[in-house]
Amino acid sequence: MPLKIAILASGSGTNAQAMIDKSAAGILDVDIRMILSNRPGAGVLERARKAGLPHPALDHTLFPDRESYDRKLIAVLRESGAELIVLAGYMRLLSSAFLEAFAGRVVNIHPALLPSFPGVHGGADAQAYGVKISGCTVHFVEEKVDSGPVIIQAAVPVNAGEDPDGLMRRIHAMEHRIYPQALQWFAEGRISTRGRQVHLDPAVSPARPAVRPDGPWLVWPPLEEGF
DSSP states (O other): OOEEEEEEESSOOHHHHHHHHHHHTTSSOEEEEEEEESSTTOHHHHHHHHTTOOOOBOOGGGSSSHHHHHHHHHHHHHHHTOSEEEESSOOSOOOHHHHHHTTTOEEEEESSOTTSSOSTTHHHHHHHHTOSEEEEEEEEOOSSTTOSOEEEEEEEEOOTTOOHHHHHHHHHHHHHHHHHHHHHHHHTTOEEEETTEEEEOOOOSSOOOBOOOOSSOEEESOOBTTO
16 A cells, blocks of 8 residues: 655645655655645645645644644644655644654655754755765654654765855755655655664565666665666
8 A cells, every 4th residue: 555645845845746756657655645835825735736636725824823733733634644744845843742643753854964954054054064065864853853863865065166056956856866765665664763773674575776876976775766
């Protein structure tokens, strides 16, 4: 059975689009139960509409506080039947009640190599610091921002003085590959955690071959065919 997921996003939804495309191509074995945004005008909702997916908008400004908003969000997500909650540019902190409701079932992507440069401006902070390698991280979500166990990371080189938009385009290109890959591992039941260590079990035969790097990047665990 496909893995039932709900995607939460606040912006244009390019990561959500990567998941939609991989699912439509038969590469990513997920059932996207809904794509929900806290911003009624978010571009991700139009992407969901075009894909024929449920796309509710739950405007956070209509609620008195974070806790009441998250209580409603919990109810909507439970009704959807989602087994995994996928944050894809969701620009809100989650309450402890939300994380307790979906304990161990919330994942996120961050545009830097955690635990370095957490927070909203992680990608820009890494470049401003002068790092030579940056990238992106798929991780479990905990109450502390960008602190959860790491599932997969992609590293890309940073060239001194390069245009920030150019670097972020290369990082986003890797986000669109590693996030669907991580979801596929969940769909195949291959992800397990022991403390802070996330383990990837071997694929059931026939295993997909690993992807050879097609550019200046490194991903670990390695990408598999189709990603």
